[in-house]
Amino acid sequence: MKLSINGQAREVDVDEDTPLLWVLRDHLGMTGTKYGCGVAQCGACTVHVDGVPRRACVTPVGSVAERDVVTIEGLAGAEADAVRTAWEAIDVPQCGYCQAGQIMTAVALLKEVAKPNDDQIDQAMAGNICRCATYVRIRRAIHSAAGDDS
Amino acid sequence: MRRFALGLILAAGCTKATPPAAPAAPVTASPASGLRSLASLQAIEDDEARAIAIFAEVGKILTHPRCMNCHPSTDRPLQGEAGLPHQPHVVRGADGHGVPGLVCASCHGETNFENVPGNPHWHLAPASMAWAGKSLGAICAQVKDPARNGGLDHDALVKHMAEDPLVAYGWDPPAHLEPAPGDQETAGALVAAWLEAGAHCPPP
Amino acid sequence: MKQIGLLPLETYVRTAAEMAQWGRELPKGHGLGIAVHRSFVTYVATVVEVAVDGEGRLTIPGVWSVMDAGTVVNPRHAEAQLEGGTLFGLSNALFGEITAKRGEVVQANFPAWRVMRMNESPRKMEVRIVESDAPPGGVGEPGTPPAAPALANAIFAATGTRVRRLPIFAADRSDRIAKEVGR
Structure with missing residues (x-):
C-alpha cells in the first residue's frame, strides 16, 4: 500500500484495516506518535490527515492511502515552530508521553484560529488527556504561541 | 451503561488489529424489530388515529439511542445505550462537525472501526432539531415543522428518512451497539404513511 | 537547620489563604476550601475555588497551592510537579472511582474511568x-493529598452540603453533583 507520510511516499505491506498507528510505529519505526488508550479517548496518537487532527489508533490505514498524513516527526510551519518554542519556554511536559498528541492538536487549532480564547483552547484540547495534568501550562503555552501572553 | 462499558473494554483489550466484521447484511423488518407492521397500521380507518399510531412506531426509531444521541438538547452529543454525555467532551461547533482542533472526524472515520462508529457524514443534528428530553408529541411537531427539521418539506422528509446516508448509520452501528428498530426502508415507508394520513401528532 | 516535621502547619495554611485572597467576596455559587498536609517530608497547603450552578454543575475556576519541600534544586520543576500533583488529586476526587466485579477491575480504560481533561482544569492556578x-x-506526590479535602471543603462552602463519599461524580459521566454530594 502506498502512503504519503510527512510529504514522503512510503510503501508498506499491510492489511487495509491495520490501524494507522500500528503502521507508523511498527512498520515505519516512527515512534513519535504514541499509543495511549487505543479507543480514541486520550489523543496520544493524534496525527494530521489532510491537515485535520485524527486519532491514528482508530484509523484504518486503507482510509488514508490517498491522503497526506503528518506526524509529530514531520510537523512544520509557523504554528509548529511557535508551539515548540512556547512548549520549551513554559516547560510544559512532565513525563512527556501525551505531548506529541497535545502538540498535534494545538497546532491544528492555531492553524484555524490564530488567537484562540480559553474556551476555544479547552474545546479543542478536551480530547487529549494528560495524566501528569500539565493542562494549565498547555493552555498558557498555546496563548504564548499565539502571541498572546495574557 | 454496563453493556456499553463492556463493549468498549473489549475493543480496548485488542492489542493488535482485528479484521473488521464482514459488511453487515441489511436488517430486514420483522416482528422481531419491535415495530408494528405497516399493514396493520394502515388498517386503522380514522386518519388522525392512524397517523398517531404510525408516528408512535416512527418514534421508536427516532428516540432510539442510535438516533437520539446525535439530536441532543445541548451542544454535546450523547453516547451509548444509556445516552450518557459523550466522552471525550466534544461540542457541536459552528456546523455540527465539531470545533477547530477537535472535529467529529478526528475519531469517527468513514466506516465503523473497532468500537468507534463511523460514517462519511458523521455530525450532530442542528440545535433546532434537538429531540433529547422531549415528548413524542413535541418531537412530532418539530419533525414536520420546516423551521425545525432542516427545511424539509414532506417529500424531502420521506427521502431523508428513507435514503439519507447518515440516517442509515442508525441500522449499521458497530457490533457493541444496538441498531435502531426495523430498517431504513421501513422508516421511510412509515414516515410516508404518517404524512399521507395527515401528519397528525400525539398530544404534546 | 530547621527540624523536619515540627513546623506549624498554620504557616502554610496562612500562605495559601493569602494567595487565594481568602475572605474576598465571592460570586454567587462559589466557595473556597482549604486543606494542608505533610507527606514525603514536604508540606503542601492548597485552596480550591469551586463554582456550582443552580443545576449542580461544578467547575473549578481557581487553585492556589504552596509547597515547602526544604531545599529545592530545580524550582521550575517543583512548581510543575506541584501543579500536576494537585490536579491529579482533584481528578481522582472528582472522577477516580475504581470498582471490582468478580475479581476484575471494572474500569479498564478511559471510557469507564474518567480523568480530568483540559476543559475541567482550572483557568487560574498559582503555585x-x-x-x-x-x-x-x-515534590511529585505531596501536591496530591490536600487536593481532595480542599475541593470537598470548597463544595461545602458553596453548597452547604458535606461531601461524604468520593469520587464526587458517579461513573455515569454526569456533569452535575447535586445528587452525588450527599450520598
Missing part, C-alpha cells in the same frame, strides 16, 4: 515554592 535550606523532601 509557590517556599525558599528553604532544610533537607529536601519530595
